[in-house]
Amino acid sequence: MRSPLPAARAALGAALAAWGAGAWARVTLLTGGSVLPPQNVRIDPSSLSFNMWKEIPVPFFLSVYFFDVINPSAILLGEKPQVRERGPYVYREFRHKDNITFNDNDTVSFLEHRSFQFQPDRSRGLESDYIVMPNILVLGAAMMMENKPMSMKLVMTLAFSTLGERAFMNRTVGEILWGYEDPLVHLVNKYFPDMLPFKGKFGLFAELNNSDSGLFTVFTGVKDFNRIHLVDKWNGLSKVTYWHSDQCNMINGTSGQMWAPFMTPETSLEFYSPEACRSMNLIYKEAGTFEGIPTYRFVAPSTLFANGSVYPPNEGFCPCRESGIQNISTCRFNAPLFLSHPHFYNADPTLAEAVLGLHPNPEEHSLFLDIHPVTGIPMNCSVKLQLSLYIKAVKGIGQTGKIEPVVLPLMWFEESGAMEGQPLQTFYTQLVLVPNVLHYAQYVLLGLGCFLLLIPILHQIRSQEKCYLFWSSSKKGSKDKEAIQAYSESLMTSAPKGSVLQEARL
Structure with missing residues (x-):
């Protein structure tokens, strides 16, 4: 009777080969851009990534x-400003989405609340440190009065003197950031109630703490996956009115937290920033890894803050000064404030040369976002921006002295975050470890399956060759040949049921 072992091996080999081919297909799916089906990355309570969207697992x-x-x-006598960098003063940023409302047009609306907590162990200094810097209220108001009648300027000079306001102030880090009481603010709000957008304390980041970034309405991707995370409206607006061209006023891209999955090097990273009052577009630089997870790095193009003469599409952000700084006065109560990269990196060199103590370099002052291209989720990011004030002497306002025109940096800040802890481990396991195991398992299974398939084939061929050679090489008589042939045939065919073969003596 023929042994069942070769047939079993053949069946097992076929099964393993099929399993290996299936593993190959799954690895291709995982590494080829479909690690999460569309239904698992859309903004929907039933999707696997919904909680990650609601509470981003990255500490900022x-x-x-x-x-x-x-x-x-x-400086008041007309000399070149000299500054020294102080900090960093580091704050833990807490974010959570609230008022999440799903709309009928495939969008979801939400508010993202923010709060900040000082981190002494990460900082180089305390919130009680004193900093000397330009008095934005005085110098900003002076610039706004430049073309007003001389009588109004003299009244303002008298008001400044009465209130004890000067061109430069010496205040603590906490006051500068989160606000301080200023008699000028109370005076302006009393006689010109609609002139300033704030009523209480004045601080550079006072409106950010314990607040939200406005009502965002973004597409969920449930009905149209190609529009997932894109902003439909911000505070009910599909475009802003700060700038002088439709292109600059457009609200493009996402809300700046997650992007559409399945990125390629041709993908651009666009988002709307309420703080900058505009949309920003980052470009692909290179592929890399973060803690073993593959990423795409996106950086700011050299044209991000270029003026209209260098980059015509930015003409709508003007009136412009030197290239590399953006005038944001129209969205910051008309104060002559400018946004740029830190230390005027990637800007006209004359800006950094006009202030002693600035040292722009790409390693410290460029921004980047490392995104996992399959999911569109940020792994590591560092967004760095600088806020500067244009100051100069204004005739008729004595507090401005003989200040030479200069764009004077006030501060620069970095918002950074990197995935860590259990979310990072889960991400690595599902998106790196499992695909790698399947990647190598496919070859092992295919190889083992093919080997087991070959065993019965080789066994059959070997049996046929052995019997044939044994018969053909015999030199005995015809009766012996008949016996040998009968024996060899018995090796190749099953005996009829109930028959008994006689022993052949050779």
């Missing part, structure tokens, strides 16, 4: 660096 930190003015008296 805000690091603030101040430009402490060393020679304020000399």
Whole structure:
């Protein structure tokens, strides 16, 4: 009777080969861009990534660096400003989405609340440190009065003197960031109630703490996956009115937290920033890894803050000064404030040369986002921006002295975050470890399956060759040949049921 072992091996080999081919298909699916089906990355309570969208599992930190003015008296006499960088003063940033409302047009609306908590162990200094910097209220108001009648300027000079306001101030880090009581603010709000957008304390980040970034309405991707995470409206607006062209006023991209999955090097990273009052577009730089997870790095193009003469599409952000700084006065109560990269990196060199103590370099002052291209989720990010004030002497306002026109940096800040802990481990296991195991398992299973398939084939061929050679090489008589042939045939065919073969003696 024929042994069942070869047939069993053949069946097992076929099964393993099929399993290996299936593993190959799954690995191709995982590594080829479909690690999560569309229904699992859309904004929907039933999707696997919904909780990650609702509570982003990345701890964010805000690091603030101040430009402490060393020679304020000399600046008033017309000398070049000299500054020294102080910081970082680091804050843990807490975010959570609230008022999540799903709409009928495939969108969801939400508010994202933010709060900040000082981190002494990460900081180089305390919130009680004193910083000398330009008095934005005085110098900003002076610039706004530049073209007003001389009589109004003289009244303002008298008001400043009465209130004890000067061109430079010496205040603590906490006051500068989160607000301080100023008699000028109370005076302006009393006689010009609609002139300032704030009523209480004045601080550079006072409106950010314990607040939200506005009502975002974004597409969920449930009905149209190609529009997932894109902003439909912000505070009910499909475009803003701060700028002088439709292109600059457009609200494009996402809300800046997650992007559409399945990215390629041709993908651009666009998002709307309420703080910058505009949409920003980052470009692909290179592929890399973060803690073993594959990423795409996106960086700011050199044209991000270029002026209209260097990059015509930015003409709508003007009136412009030197290239590399963006005038944001129209969305910051008309104060002559400018946004740029820290230390005027990637800007016209004359800006950094006009202030002693600035040292722009790409390693410390460029921004980047490392995104996992399959899911569109940020793994590691560092967004760095600088806030500066344009100051100069204004005739008729004595507090401005003889200040030479200059864009003086006030501070720069970095918002950074990196996935860590259990979310990172889960991400690595599902998106790196499992695909790698399947990647190698497919070859093992295919190889083992093919080997087991070959065993019965080789066994059959070997049996046929052995019997044939044994018969053909015999030199005995015809009766012996008949016996040998009968024996060899018995090796190749099953005996009829109930028959008995006689022993052949050779």
